[in-house]
Amino acid sequence: PSPLWTPSSRSCRALGSSRSSRSGDYYYQYTECDSTGSRWRVAIPLSPGSCSDLPSPTRGTDCSFSCPAGKFLEMSSQLCTPCAAGSYSLGSGLRFDQWDAIPAGFTSLASFLDPGPNGEDIQACNSSSWTPQGVYLESNRDECTVSLVYAVHLxxxxxxxxxxxxxxxxxxxxxxxxxxxxxxxxxxxxxKWIKVTSSGEWGTHTVSLKSGTNILYWRTTGILVGGKMVKPVLLKNIQIEGVAYTSECFPCRPGWFSPMPGSSSCQACPSNTYSGKGASACSSCPEHYYSHEGWAECKVRPPCSEKDYFQIHTACDSEGKTQVLHRWVEPKICVENVTGAVKLPATGQREPCPPCNPGYYNSNDSTCLPCPPGTHSDGIYACVECPAGTEPVLGYEYKWWNVLPSNMKTSCFNVGNSKCDDMNGWEVAGDHIRSGAGSSDNDYLILSLTKTFVLTKKSKMTHTFSFR
Incomplete structure (x- = not known):
C-alpha cells in the first residue's frame, strides 16, 4: 500500500491529546481495484482529528468476491455474515421494492419530445415525473418524455x-x-421496447448487463389523442445482480418481516397484523382494529352498514323454489355489536325459481340443463326439435342469474399483490349480475367465461373471456 495508508501518517490525535482510536471512531472501506483485481481494506475516521492509531491497511478480498443471498460482508473480519432477523440481503444484488419516495441514486428527468422554438414545451414538462405510490412507481400521463435513471457499477x-x-x-x-x-x-x-400487459396484470422484464458502469433508463412518452386520459405505466420490484458485495443488510419495510437470520427476502404480514421497519415478527391488531396483508398499521373497524353485505339466491330445490340469503362482504372488517351497526337481514321467503336461460330446460330436480343436440328452447318451455331444413343457432344467452353458470368463474386480482381471492367478486342477483365490493381501489374483480369452439369433428379450441 501507499505510505499514506500507514498508521503514523493517518494519526489524527489533537495536540495535547492521547486518546486512541476505538472501533466506534472509524469505519472500513476498500480502495479502488488495481489492474490485478486486488484492493486494500483501510480504516476511515468518522471525525477527522479526533483519534489516532488507526488499524493498519489489510489486503482485502478479491474484487469479484461476493457473499451469497442472506449474508453480507462484515468488514472487520471480511467474512460473509448472516443478516439479522428483520433484515435481508441479496448477496451480490440490489433490490428496490419500497416506493414511498424515489430511492437515493434514482433520478427522474423530464423533457418534451418535440420542443417549441422558444422552449415553452420544455417548461410545461417541469412538473412531470415518475411518482412514488407506496408499492410501485407511477409514470406520467402527459405528452412529456420522462426518464427514470439509475447508475450502477458491476x-x-x-x-x-x-x-x-x-x-x-x-x-x-x-x-x-x-x-x-x-x-x-x-x-x-x-x-428495449416493453410488451403491453393485460389490464390489472403484471409482467416481468429482464436484461443482461456487462461488468463496469451501467446507466439504466426507464422512459415513457404519452401520446394524447382527442383528450383521452391514458393509463400510466406502473413499475416495482427492481432487482440488479452483479454487484461485487454488500457490506450491510437492508431492513424489511413496514408491513413486512423476516423471522430468521440469513434471509434473502421479507414476507408480508398477514391480515389483521402489522409491523414497523426492520421487524422480525408481526404484531396482532388490537380489538376492533383491522389490517390487510402487508399493512404497517391497523385501522379502526367501522360499524356495519348496508354496504357491508350483499344478497344471493339459493339454488333451486326439488320443488322449484329459491330464497334470498344475505352474506357479509369478505374479508369482513365491520363490527356488528356497536351502536349504529346493522345486522344481516333475515332469510327471505321461498319463491318460484326464475326460468332457465335460452338453450336450457328445467330437469326433474329443478336444475337447468342444456338442450340436446338438434333442439332449442327459450328457457321457459321444454326443448323442441328444430323444423326440417333448419339447425339450432349455437351460443350463450344469459338472462337469468340465480346461480353462476358452470362455464363462468369469479376471482380477484390486486395491483399491490395483496391476496383478495376470498372476496365475493361478482354476485348473481336474479335478473342481472353485478360486481362485488373490493377492499381497495387496487382490486380487480374478474368474471371469466370459458367457451369451447368446435372447429372440426376432431379438433376444438377453448377460449376464455374476462370481464373486469
Whole structure:
C-alpha cells in the first residue's frame, strides 16, 4: 500500500491529546481495484482529528468476491455474515421494492419530445415525473418524455429485472442501458421496447448487463389523442445482480418481516397484523382494529352498514323454489355489536325459481340443463326439435342469474399483490349480475367465461373471456 495508508501518517490525535482510536471512531472501506483485481481494506475516521492509531491497511478480498443471498460482508473480519432477523440481503444484488419516495441514486428527468422554438414545451414538462405510490412507481400521463435513471457499477456480468404494468399503448414505454461514455448498449427490440400487459396484470422484464458502469433508463412518452386520459405505466420490484458485495443488510419495510437470520427476502404480514421497519415478527391488531396483508398499521373497524353485505339466491330445490340469503362482504372488517351497526337481514321467503336461460330446460330436480343436440328452447318451455331444413343457432344467452353458470368463474386480482381471492367478486342477483365490493381501489374483480369452439369433428379450441 501507499505510505499514506500507514498508521503514523493517518494519526489524527489533537495536540495535547492521547486518546486512541476505538472501533466506534472509524469505519472500513476498500480502495479502488488495481489492474490485478486486488484492493486494500483501510480504516476511515468518522471525525477527522479526533483519534489516532488507526488499524493498519489489510489486503482485502478479491474484487469479484461476493457473499451469497442472506449474508453480507462484515468488514472487520471480511467474512460473509448472516443478516439479522428483520433484515435481508441479496448477496451480490440490489433490490428496490419500497416506493414511498424515489430511492437515493434514482433520478427522474423530464423533457418534451418535440420542443417549441422558444422552449415553452420544455417548461410545461417541469412538473412531470415518475411518482412514488407506496408499492410501485407511477409514470406520467402527459405528452412529456420522462426518464427514470439509475447508475450502477458491476464487478462482474449481471442482470436487471423489474415488474411492471403497461396496459395502454398510448404511452411509449422503453428500457435501455448506456455505458459511462453515454453510449447505448446493444439491445434487441424485445429488450428495449416493453410488451403491453393485460389490464390489472403484471409482467416481468429482464436484461443482461456487462461488468463496469451501467446507466439504466426507464422512459415513457404519452401520446394524447382527442383528450383521452391514458393509463400510466406502473413499475416495482427492481432487482440488479452483479454487484461485487454488500457490506450491510437492508431492513424489511413496514408491513413486512423476516423471522430468521440469513434471509434473502421479507414476507408480508398477514391480515389483521402489522409491523414497523426492520421487524422480525408481526404484531396482532388490537380489538376492533383491522389490517390487510402487508399493512404497517391497523385501522379502526367501522360499524356495519348496508354496504357491508350483499344478497344471493339459493339454488333451486326439488320443488322449484329459491330464497334470498344475505352474506357479509369478505374479508369482513365491520363490527356488528356497536351502536349504529346493522345486522344481516333475515332469510327471505321461498319463491318460484326464475326460468332457465335460452338453450336450457328445467330437469326433474329443478336444475337447468342444456338442450340436446338438434333442439332449442327459450328457457321457459321444454326443448323442441328444430323444423326440417333448419339447425339450432349455437351460443350463450344469459338472462337469468340465480346461480353462476358452470362455464363462468369469479376471482380477484390486486395491483399491490395483496391476496383478495376470498372476496365475493361478482354476485348473481336474479335478473342481472353485478360486481362485488373490493377492499381497495387496487382490486380487480374478474368474471371469466370459458367457451369451447368446435372447429372440426376432431379438433376444438377453448377460449376464455374476462370481464373486469
Amino acid at each position: 464487478e462482474k456480468q449481471g442482470s436487471v429485472s423489474f415488474t411492471y404494468q403497461y396496459p395502454d399503448n398510448n404511452i411509449f414505454f422503453e428500457f435501455y442501458v448506456q455505458n459511462e461514455q453515454c453510449q447505448e448498449m446493444s439491445q434487441t427490440d424485445d429488450q
